[in-house]
Every structure is written in structure tokens, then in C-alpha cells.
Amino acid sequence: MLEIKKCGSVIVFRMGRHFGKRVLYFVHSFLVGDTLIDTGTIYVADELLSVLVDKPISTIINTHHHEDHTGNNRLLQMHFNAKIYASAEALPFMLKPHQAKQRLYLRVLWNYPEPSSGYPLDNTLDTGKHTFDIIHTPGHSPDHICLYEPNEKMLFTGDMFCGEHVKYLRQDEDFNQILSSLHKLESLDVHTIFCGVAGAVPNGGQALKKKISFMEGLSSQVWILYREGVSPTHIRRRLLGREGLMYWLSNGHFSKQNLVNSILGLP
């Protein structure tokens, strides 16, 4: 499934895999001038290529190496002869995506990307039409970067934002590192956030502040209960409630308990 929307000068691609009539999870890619930020899942390869065919792409930038952000790198690189950029830490994973075994739910949702090669990002990237500031934002993954375009006050956040009140965490994410990374973005003058999960988010600066405040509030509540002797499982039940659908689908890789444990620095 692929939907296209325009937001200012940016074309927003919303995509996901159909399960019957339902799409369980969406991911977004963004076209800014002739630069594509993230390439989505390989499951929509044909649809994506057919809508991009009259929009020549010279540059691809990946926010991180995950399969739902690099899925069509190789296809688009071959078709448009586009140059790919990502953080130096992301490039080895992109070159050998099968090296790390993919969890079953990620394979079902996104599948493995084909291998692709790229160039390491520096502190800025000038694509000719836009200059992006590159901000290293680990936490969701160690190789994660965000891109800020100061003229139009656009912030491309990959999987760093995801929403103001996110109550889940992946097992391999680090809550406190995510919070530190968000603080790096807080001082930017942001008009719109372009998020891998939520798409275009207006009043981006305000949304970032609300997210930081939610995370800091949750962290302090978790610590208060923990110091009172409440177990991590009971803290999760009290503050976040029961686990939801993603917990069951991901076999616990994506859960509320991970969020509480990560705040406390527990495995």
C-alpha cells in the first residue's frame, strides 16, 4: 500500500504491507527536491518506482539502517544512479543486511532489504537545492541521524520522534539515550517534523517539547515507584497498563515493559 501527500515543498510517501484489508504498521519516506529521505519497505517496490519514475532522484539519505528505511535503496540506486548517504555506522549493515538475523515480525512487516552501498555523512550535506545539518541521534539505533533544513525549518527525524506519548520501546532501544538525542533537537527552530512513523507533524518544535516533557515525567514517576520498592512489572501495570497487540506480534521485542526497564537501566 502506498499513499502520496504533499506537505509544503515535500512529497510524503506513506506505505505498509497489506494483511487482508488491514495495514498493521506504516512507514514514511520523503522527497525534498531531488533528494529522497529513506526508501521504505521492499514490499512496495513496484508501486514506489512507478510513482517516482517522473521525479528523478539524485540523492538518497537514510536516517538509519533498519529494513523499513532502506528497503528500496538498491532498486532506486540502480534505476536513478542516485548517490546514497547514511551515517558511517549504518553503512556496513546496509551492505550486508542478512548478516544480522531479522526477527520474524520484522520480516513479516518489512522483509530484508537488498544490499546497498553508500557514503558516510559529515556534519552537513549540500544536495545543490538544500543544505541539511546532520545531527547524530542514537537511542533508537546507534547509527541514527536526524536532518535539519534551516531555510524551511524542516526536521526529518527517522524513528526518533514517533509521537508525543509513545508507551512502547524495542528491546534494543535505550530510553535515556533517546531523551539525550531529543534534547539535541530541542533548540532547533522547527516548523514541521517529518517522522518515519507519524508522517508530517505540524508545530514540530512544540511537539518535540511535549514529547520530552512526557518522557521526563514518566521517567520520574518510574523512579519514584522503584525507590518505594515497587517491582518493574507492577510499575508497568500501574503507569502504562497491559501490554498491547505489538507485544504479542513481536514476541515481547516491542513492549511497555521494555520502556520501564530501560528507564531503570535493567536488561
Ligand SMILES: [Zn+2]
Ligand atoms: Zn528504525
